[in-house]
Every structure is written in C-alpha cells, then in structure tokens.
Amino acid sequence: MSLLTIENLSLSIHGTPILHDVSLSVAPGQILGVIGESGSGKSMTAFATMQLLPAGAACTGRISLSGQDVLDLSEAQMCALRGNAVGMVFQEPMTALNPLKTIGDQVAETILVHERISRREAMDRARDALARAELPEDRFPLTRYPHELSGGQRQRVVIAMAIALRPALLIADEPTTALDVTTQAQILKLLTRLVREDGMGLLIISHDLAVVADMADEIAIMQRGRVVEHGPARTLFQTMQHPYSRALLAASTHAPDRDPVINDDALLVVQDVVRSYTLPRKALFGPPRVIHAVRGVSFQIKRGESLGLVGESGCGKSTLTRAILGLEQVQSGEITLGGQPVFTGHRPNPQVRRRLQVVFQDPYGSFNPRHRVGRLVTEPFHLSENPPQGAARAAAIAEALEAVGLTAADQHKYIHEFSGGQRQRIAIARALITKPDLIILDEAVSALDVQVRAQILDLLADLSDRFGLTYLFISHDLSVVRSITDRVLVMQLGEIVEQGATEQVLDNPQHPYTQQLVAAAPRLPEDV
Numbered sequence: 001m002s003l004l005t006i007e008n009l010s011l012s013i014h015g016t017p018i019l020h021d022v023s024l025s026v027a028p029g030q031i032l033g034v035i036g037e038s039g040s041g042k043s044m045t046a047f048a049t050m051q052l053l054p055a056g057a058a059c060t061g062r063i064s065l066s067g068q069d070v071l072d073l074s075e076a077q078m079c080a081l082r083g084n085a086v087g088m089v090f091q092e093p094m095t096a097l098n099p100l101k102t103i104g105d106q107v108a109e110t111i112l113v114h115e116r117i118s119r120r121e122a123m124d125r126a127r128d129a130l131a132r133a134e135l136p137e138d139r140f141p142l143t144r145y146p147h148e149l150s151g152g153q154r155q156r157v158v159i160a161m162a163i164a165l166r167p168a169l170l171i172a173d174e175p176t177t178a179l180d181v182t183t184q185a186q187i188l189k190l191l192t193r194l195v196r197e198d199g200m201g202l203l204i205i206s207h208d209l210a211v212v213a214d215m216a217d218e219i220a221i222m223q224r225g226r227v228v229e230h231g232p233a234r235t236l237f238q239t240m241q242h243p244y245s246r247a248l249l250a251a252s253t254h255a256p257d258r259d260p261v262i263n264d265d266a267l268l269v270v271q272d273v274v275r276s277y278t279l280p281r282k283a284l285f286g287p288p289r290v291i292h293a294v295r296g297v298s299f300q301i302k303r304g305e306s307l308g309l310v311g312e313s314g315c316g317k318s319t320l321t322r323a324i325l326g327l328e329q330v331q332s333g334e335i336t337l338g339g340q341p342v343f344t345g346h347r348p349n350p351q352v353r354r355r356l357q358v359v360f361q362d363p364y365g366s367f368n369p370r371h372r373v374g375r376l377v378t379e380p381f382h383l384s385e386n387p388p389q390g391a392a393r394a395a396a397i398a399e400a401l402e403a404v405g406l407t408a409a410d411q412h413k414y415i416h417e418f419s420g421g422q423r424q425r426i427a428i429a430r431a432l433i434t435k436p437d438l439i440i441l442d443e444a445v446s447a448l449d450v451q452v453r454a455q456i457l458d459l460l461a462d463l464s465d466r467f468g469l470t471y472l473f474i475s476h477d478l479s480v481v482r483s484i485t486d487r488v489l490v491m492q493l494g495e496i497v498e499q500g501a502t503e504q505v506l507d508n509p510q511h512p513y514t515q516q517l518v519a520a521a522p523r524l525p526e527d528v
Contacts, residue, residue, distance in 0.1 A: 002027050002064070003169045004086075005051065008059035008083035011041075011048055012223075018044050021061070026169060033212030033233065034205045035248065036222035038420065038450040039482045040203045045222070046171050049203075050088060051078045066168055082148065084114050089191075091174040093154035097146040103130065103157045104142025110164045113304040119216050122130030125164065133160035135188060150169065152183035156190070159166050163194060170194070172204045177447070180312045180476035185520035188215055207449045209252050210479070210522040213237075221245045237525055247451060252524060254454035255483035256452060256461035258306075262486065266300040268324070268438055269469050273297045274332035275319050278485055294330070295318040295494040303440070305470040306464065306504060308485035310517065312480065316494040317474050321440055323473070338437060354383045361443035363423035367415045374411030375431040377401065384434065400429040403466075404459060408484035421452035425459065432463070440472045445480055478521040490514045 011019035026032045034042045047053055049063055052068055063070040066085045071105075074079070080084040082088075090096040098106055107126035110121065115122075127137055133156040146154055155175060162170055172191060173220050176184040193217050195202045206212050212219065221229040221244065226442050229236065229245040240246055274296055281287040294316045301307045311317050322328040324335055326348030335342040337352045357380060360366040367376050374397050381387035388396050398408035404425040413421060424444065431439050441460070445453045459483065463469055475481050481488055481502065488505050490498040490513065498511040509515045 003066060005062070005064040006045070007048070007062040007064075009045070009048060009059065009063060009194045011053075011057060011059050013054060013058075014056040019048070022222075022225070022461075024203075024220055024227065024230075025317065028168070028201055029195060031195055031202045031204060031212075031216045033216035033219045033522070034203060034222060035207065035212065035219060036211055037207055037241065037451060038510055039224070040222040041225035041289060042222050043173055043519040044225075044361060045164065046173055046203065046205060048172065050082055050086065051075075064137065077195070080114070082208045083110055083167070084165050085167055086171065087165070087167040087168040089155070089158050089162050089170065089172040089175045091177055091368045092107075093151065094146060096158050097154060101137075102108075102143050102145055102243065103140070103149070104159075104229070106157065107160050107164055110161045110225065126160070129160040131162040132163065132506075133157070134186075135160065150183075152179055152187060155187055159187075159190065159194075163198070165397070166198055167200060168201070169201045172202065174207070175284045176206075176207055179489055181478060181517055181522075182312055183521040184211070184522070188522075190439065191215070193473050209237075209425075209450075209524065210246055210524050213524050214522070221248065226363070233290065249524075251450040252455065253479075254450075256454075258484070259465050260306065260463045261306055261465075262305045263303040265303055266463040267303040267305075267338060268298070268472070269334075269336045270320075270324070271298050271329050271336075273320070273323060273335060273336045275316075275323060275328065275330045292494050294323070295495055296333070297491075297494070297495060298333075299489055299499065301472060303437075303468060303470055304464075304468050305487065306485045306486035308475060308481035309472060309474045309491060310476065310481055310488060311491035312476070312503055312517075314489045316472060317491055318442070320491075321472075321474060322443060324438065325356055325358060330461075333443075350383065355437040357434065357436040357438075357439070358440045358442060359424070359427045359431050359447055360443045363447070364415065365418055365425060367488060371411055371414075371416055372411065373401075373415065375435055377411070377426060378413065379430060380434045396433055400433040401426075403432055403440050404429045419452075421455060422449055424448065424456055428456075428459065428463070435467070438470045438472065438475065442471075443476070446475065446477060460484060478506060481524075 001026040006022055006024045009019055009022040022045055036042045039360055039411060059071055103431050104123055107129050108122040111122045111125050127142060131258045132309050135156050176187050189200060206211055216233045219233045220227050228242040229240060231239060273294055275291045275294040276290050279291060281288055297320060309317055310468050323330050326342045330342055337355055340349060340352050342349055377397055377400055397411050401408055401410055406425055445456050473485050485502045488502045492513045497504055498514045509518050
C-alpha cells in the first residue's frame with residue numbers, strides 16, 4: 001500500500017500549464033528522489049501534494065495521501081492533514097523559522113496546533129523531537145533562538161518540527177542546498193535514519209543526482225513539468241534512456257577543458273595572517289572572550305593560477321576573504337598583491353582594491369533590482385581614478401557582457417528579466433569590466449542547477465584561458481573545486497591543514513579533516 005499516490009496530475013496557474021500527467025508513488029519506508037532543474041516542476045508537485053498552491057491554481061488528476069484524495073479536501077481538512085499525516089522540510093531553514101520564537105516554542109507549536117494537550121506536555125514532546133533530530137537539550141537548550149544556531153542546526157530544527165507528530169510521509173524540498181558537505185551528509189543520514197526508524201515514506205527533492213544517489217530507493221527525473229525517467233536507484237544510472245536524464249548525469253561529473261598558463265611569480269602573497277574577534281563577557285567582571293577566526297595563515301597564488309579554498313562553515317574562509325579584499329584589517333601578518341600591501345596603515349590601499357574583484361554566491365541578492373544591467377556592471381568603475389565615459393563606457397559594457405555570452409543590448413534590461421545562470425554571468429561581467437588581476441569567486445555556483453553550473457564553469461575556464469585571469473575559488477563543493485582549480489587549500493578552525501595539487505589532495509588526502517570532507521562529498525555510483 002502506498003502512502004502517497006499521484007496519478008496523472010496536471011496543474012495550471014491562471015491558465016498556464018505547469019505540470020503534465022505526473023504520476024508518482026511513495027510506500028512506507030521508501031525514499032523517492034525527485035530530480036530536476038529549477039522550473040522542472042518538482043517543487044510544484046510537492047506543493048500540490050500539500051495543497052500549498054498560489055491563487056489561480058487548478059489541479060486535475062488524483063493525489064491520494066494516506067487513503068484520502070487531497071483534491072477533494074477542504075482547506076480546513078488539509079490543515080488537519082498538514083504536519084499530522086505529512087510533514088515538510090523547506091529549503092531555507094532561516095526563512096522557515098520564526099526569528100522571534102525559541103526553537104522549543106516553534107516545535108511545540110506544531111504539536112499544539114493539532115492536539116489538545118498542555119503546554120508542558122507539548123514542550124516535553126518538542127524536547128524529544130529535537131533530540132531525535134540530534135539536538136539534545138543538554139547541548140541545545142529549548143530556549144535558544146534560530147539566530148544562535150548554525151545552518152545545519154537550523155535545518156535540524158525544521159526537521160524536528162516536521163517529525164514532531166510522527167507523520168506517515170515526509171517531504172524534503174532541497175534540504176541541503178546551502179549546507180557544506182559534512183553538514184549535508186549529516187542531514188541526509190539523519191533523514192534516512194528517521195525513515196528507517198519510523199517506517200515513514202520520504203519524498204526528497206534535489207537538482208543534483210549525486211545528492212540522492214546513495215539514499216534513494218527510487219528516482220524520478222522531471223523536465224518541464226513531466227516525469228521523463230523513473231526507476232530503481234540501483235539500476236537507473238545504467239538504464240537511462242531520455243536525453244535530459246543523460247544530460248543531467250553528464251553535468252554532474254562535468255569538468256571544463258582548461259589550458260592555464262601559470263607564471264612563476266606570485267600575484268597574491270598571504271603571510272602569517274591573524275584575525276581575532278573579541279566577544280562580550282559572560283560575567284560583569286569576567287575576562288573578555290576571544291575567537292580566533294584566522295590563525296597564522298600563509299599561502300601564495302601565482303599569476304594565471306586557479307586556487308581552491310575549501311572548508312566547512314565557520315572555518316574562517318569568509319574572514320580571510322574579507323581581509324584579502326581589504327574589507328577587514330588583520331591584527332598581524334601581511335597580504336600583498338603584486339608586491340603592494342592590501343592595507344597602508346589602517347586604510348585599504350586603493351591601488352590594490354582596483355585590481356581585485358569578487359563574484360558572490362547569490363546572483364540576485366548581489367544586485368540592486370532598481371538599476372539596469374548597464375549601470376550594475378559598471379559599479380567597479382567607482383574605484384577607478386579616471387573611469388571611462390561616453391562611448392568608451394558603452395564599449396566597455398558591451399565588451400564585458402559579450403565576453404560572458406550575453407549581448408550588448410542586455411545592458412538595457414533589469415536583473416529580474418534574467419535566469420539564475422544569466423544573472424551569474426552578469427556578476428562575472430561586473431567583475432571583468434575593470435580587467436582585474438585577481439577574481440575571488442565566493443560559492444559562485446553553489447546556488448545553480450547542475451547544467452547551469454557546468455556552463456558557468458566552462459565560461460570561467462574559457463575566460464581564464466583568454467584573458468589570463470587568476471582565480472581564488474571558495475566552495476564547499478569538492479566536485480566543483482576538482483574541476484576548476486589547479487591547487488587547493490583545506491581550512492579548518494582558522495588554519496590551513498593541507499594544501500597541494502588539487503587531484504593529489506582530493507584523491508589521496510593526508511589530514512584527517514580532509515579525509516572527512518572527501519568521505520562526506522556526495523558521489524555517483526562508481527560504475528556510472
């Protein structure tokens with residue numbers, strides 16, 4: 001008997017078709033992975049199951065959840081079903097949690113909505129749910145707020161809320177997208193354990209085949225609102241027939257063709273850098289607390305080289321990046337670019353700042369949506385002593401946009417008119433327009449679908465070959481670092497614990513922490 005049966009589900013919103021004859025099923029104790037790019041319809045399938053659809057949505061077909069036809073239920077009946085018979089884990093835990101309520105209150109609220117019990121009993125059950133989600137009270141008191149937790153811990157709170165009433169079905173929509181590899185592995189392991197312990201069904205949504213390859217019993221691949229491939233996870237990779245499925249598989253293991261020209265001279269030199277922060281005292285007369293974010297870090301980047309920097313959240317990568325960009329002064333040590341210090345006295349060196357650019361993780365959040373693309377890509381000109389004007393400025397905009405595969409006419413559009421991959425191309429164009437010596441890419445492809453990610457990696461490799469660019473590539477995705485970098489640094493607790501040629505470090509890691517990162521990275525079956 002299936003917990004969830006979807007038969008010939010079609011969905012339209014204000015007359016626009018979204019889903020086309022989707023058929024899926026999840027049995028007790030089964031894990032179904034639904035794979036596809038953004039816009040493929042996988043999340044809309046989950047929202048249709050929960051009946052969390054926007055105004056103007058119309059469904060046809062059948063959705064049977066625990067024996068009830070969801071499409072025939074009223075909103076009041078669905079409210080009783082949500083959280084009770086089916087729980088949902090959303091992609092971004094910080095937006096799924098209320099920042100004004102403690103984690104204990106939020107889990108207890110899920111229980112109180114459905115059951116008439118005392119608050120004390122609800123808190124006791126919330127404590128148990130959090131403990132099952134690996135947040136025991138002795139380490140994570142129920143009085144903590146979401147901002148006091150890490151990303152992985154917040155996601156565990158969301159999972160605790162979803163399983164508090166022990167639902168028969170759990171839906172997890174991209175539950176690990178923003179997490180580093182070890183935290184991602186822990187969350188996937190936790191979800192698998194909960195399925196095995198409770199015998200519940202799990203529908204897990206992802207854009208990456210490798211993420212669910214190890215845990216799913218069945219895999220369904222969606223494209224443009226249709227299921228194009230469906231089968232057992234252990235055999236699907238060998239029996240794939242649909243071109244889209246094969247394209248996703250190829251993109252998951254894609255490595256761009258690179259022919260870097262690396263000079264012997266060091267472009268960036270980081271020498272014995274230390275950066276610490278003073279925290280508030282725990283007691284009025286207690287000693288001040290100090291956190292050492294970067295501890296005596298030293299490395300070099302050669303001109304034309306692509307250097308990877310990997311490590312978990314909180315290891316010091318972002319602090320080190322801000323120091324290199326001249327946004328944060330270090331307490332000791334020195335950072336130089338082309339022989340010039342990043343800081344002169346207590347001020348950032350403007351001569352160095354002009355030669356550095358950065359590409360951020362979120363291609364939409366890093367732009368002002370009120371401005372057109374032409375103005376957005378010329379923002380780095382404010383660092384220039386004599387920025388181009390008139391025709392020269394227009395030519396620089398056109399050259400930068402065309403270099404990343406867009407057109408000069410795109411400068412007249414707004415950022416919301418582009419897809420995620422196109423926005424990241426615009427971010428790269430903005431970094432290129434001043435022809436910098438070093439570009440820092442901070443998780444620049446982590447928010448992208450696998451095929452778009454492959455395209456952006458190809459673009460970065462091509463730009464490096466054409467313009468002799470030097471990259472510092474910061475990522476928690478080891479497959480990306482393997483495909484685009486020449487050397488890699490592994491950072492833990494503010495220190496570089498291992499470094500060397502990328503293939504050598506990732507294929508034969510020596511430090512226990514590097515071994516842990518490599519072991520946690522999601523991978524496709526070896527026989528694919």
